[in-house]
Amino acid sequence: MARIELDDIRKTFQDAGSEIVATDDVSLDIEDGEFLVLVGPSGSGKSTLLRMIAGLERQTDGDIHIGDTLVNDLEPRERDIAMVFQNYALYPNMTVRENMSFGLKMSTDLSKDEIDERVESAAETMGIHLLLDSTPEQMSGGEKQRAALGRAIVRDPNVFLMDEPLSNLDAKLRSVMRTEIKRLQRELGVTTVYVTHDQTEAMTMSDRLAILDGGNLQQLGTPLECFYRPANTFVAGFIGDPSMNFFDVTHEDGRLVAQDLDYDLSEDAAASATGHDELVFGVRPEDIDLREDRGENDFEVEVDVVEPMGSLKYAYVKRPGSDDEETYIVEVNGQRPIDVGDTLYAHVPHGEFHLFDRRSREAVHHRDLRENTEEELLEKMNDTQAATS
Numbered sequence: 082m083a084r085i086e087l088d089d090i091r092k093t094f095q096d097a098g099s100e101i102v103a104t105d106d107v108s109l110d111i112e113d114g115e116f117l118v119l120v121g122p123s124g125s126g127k128s129t130l131l132r133m134i135a136g137l138e139r140q141t142d143g144d145i146h147i148g149d150t151l152v153n154d155l156e157p158r159e160r161d162i163a164m165v166f167q168n169y170a171l172y173p174n175m176t177v178r179e180n181m182s183f184g185l186k187m188s189t190d191l192s193k194d195e196i197d198e199r200v201e202s203a204a205e206t207m208g209i210h211l212l213l214d215s216t217p218e219q220m221s222g223g224e225k226q227r228a229a230l231g232r233a234i235v236r237d238p239n240v241f242l243m244d245e246p247l248s249n250l251d252a253k254l255r256s257v258m259r260t261e262i263k264r265l266q267r268e269l270g271v272t273t274v275y276v277t278h279d280q281t282e283a284m285t286m287s288d289r290l291a292i293l294d295g296g297n298l299q300q301l302g303t304p305l306e307c308f309y310r311p312a313n314t315f316v317a318g319f320i321g322d323p324s325m326n327f328f329d330v331t332h333e334d335g336r337l338v339a340q341d342l343d344y345d346l347s348e349d350a351a352a353s354a355t356g357h358d359e360l361v362f363g364v365r366p367e368d369i370d371l372r373e374d375r376g377e378n379d380f381e382v383e384v385d386v387v388e389p390m391g392s393l394k395y396a397y398v399k400r401p402g403s404d405d406e407e408t409y410i411v412e413v414n415g416q417r418p419i420d421v422g423d424t425l426y427a428h429v430p431h432g433e434f435h436l437f438d439r440r441s442r443e444a445v446h447h448r449d450l451r452e453n454t455e456e457e458l459l460e461k462m463n464d465t466q467a468a469t470s
């Protein structure tokens with residue numbers, strides 16, 4: 082087992098005479114036995130960072146330690162890591178048994194019996210012992226990924242590095258494998274760095290998330306911290322599905338008003354807003370209630386589009402009479418009758434919103450937390466998963 086330390090990792094590529102910054106001084110401490118997910122949009126630098134930990138790519142600047150060893154100059158095979166890739170990377174003309182034992186034969190002096198024993202045991206763990214004599218072309222995508230995971234665990238490495246291992250699988254299988262990988266990692270206690278752009282994977286599997294954008298680390302935190310305490314507008318918009326709604330804030334007659342909503346936030350946020358000339362108001366779709374009757378500080382909305390998702394619905398609402406483009410999303414119960422054209426009153430409970438500085442994009446005010454927040458988040462992730470798979 083090992084901790085991984087990344088210090089100011091910078092990686093640039095030269096492309097047709099111009100410099101591309103893939104990672105920009107990223108520093109991360111990954112704990113021994115931790116499941117860390119690197120998540121971010123396409124091109125944010127996730128795979129490059131993982132490949133540098135693996136030794137498949139050399140950083141332009143900065144140091145990488147695995148355990149107590151500075152690994153900058155070590156070859157991948159000297160780093161005591163096992164990688165799992167999106168495309169499985171199995172040798173097509175070898176059986177599963179041969180695929181799983183190949184690395185051990187090449188890089189250890191274990192006897193044939195010891196290798197056989199390890200392969201059998203890993204195949205058992207992955208539920209593929211009946212497929213040991215099959216070749217990859219005779220197997221489904223899920224079985225191939227189990228074989229690839231089996232090949233990783235048979236090596237008994239200090240670190241697992243996984244690059245989008247589930248993205249070639251269908252939604253149902255993905256969700257099964259997600260749980261299995263998480264369980265396996267817990268049982269083995271192997272430090273794991275896992276790259277994905279899928280936020281459900283990121284939220285449900287990780288001990289902590291490292292959220293990247295444009296090669297920069299945007300936030301490092303537990304799924305709960307990133308969801309309820311997003312460091313900036315990027316994290317707030319990226320984590321959570323559907324995304325947080327954002328509105329400009331204006332100062333009107335000494336009040337702070339979320340424009341387009343006509344929502345007065347002075348009472349809850351006047352102190353945190355002090356010193357910030359320009360602010361952005363953020364509210365999650367599930368934190369807005371749609372009511373039949375108008376209450377204090379509620380605002381009138383017209384329903385523009387309704388998306389039924391099963392256990393829940395997404396209502397795209399707008400100010401009555403405004404352009405279609407200005408809609409925002411509200412999550413409602415799937416069984417609630419709600420129709421396009423309905424006029425309702427949107428209610429944001431006291432304190433259940435975020436505020437960001439418009440220029441720096443940094444958070445200046447976070448939503449209050451209710452009790453049972455963790456359960457609530459997990460329930461939400463499962464609802465979204467059920468609704469979208």
Ligand SMILES: Nc1ncnc2c1ncn2[C@@H]1O[C@H](COP(=O)(O)OP(=O)(O)OP(=O)(O)O)[C@@H](O)[C@H]1O
Nearest residue numbers: 094096101103122123124125126127128129130278
């Ligand atoms: N070998 C290379 N040569 C030139 N540019 C590269 C190379 N590898 C990566 N890049 C660039 O570095 C940046 C980060 O790429 P990287 O693949 O790490 O992102 P990513 O977050 O893993 O994206 P994706 O989810 O699409 O795989 C991108 O701008 C990419 O085009």
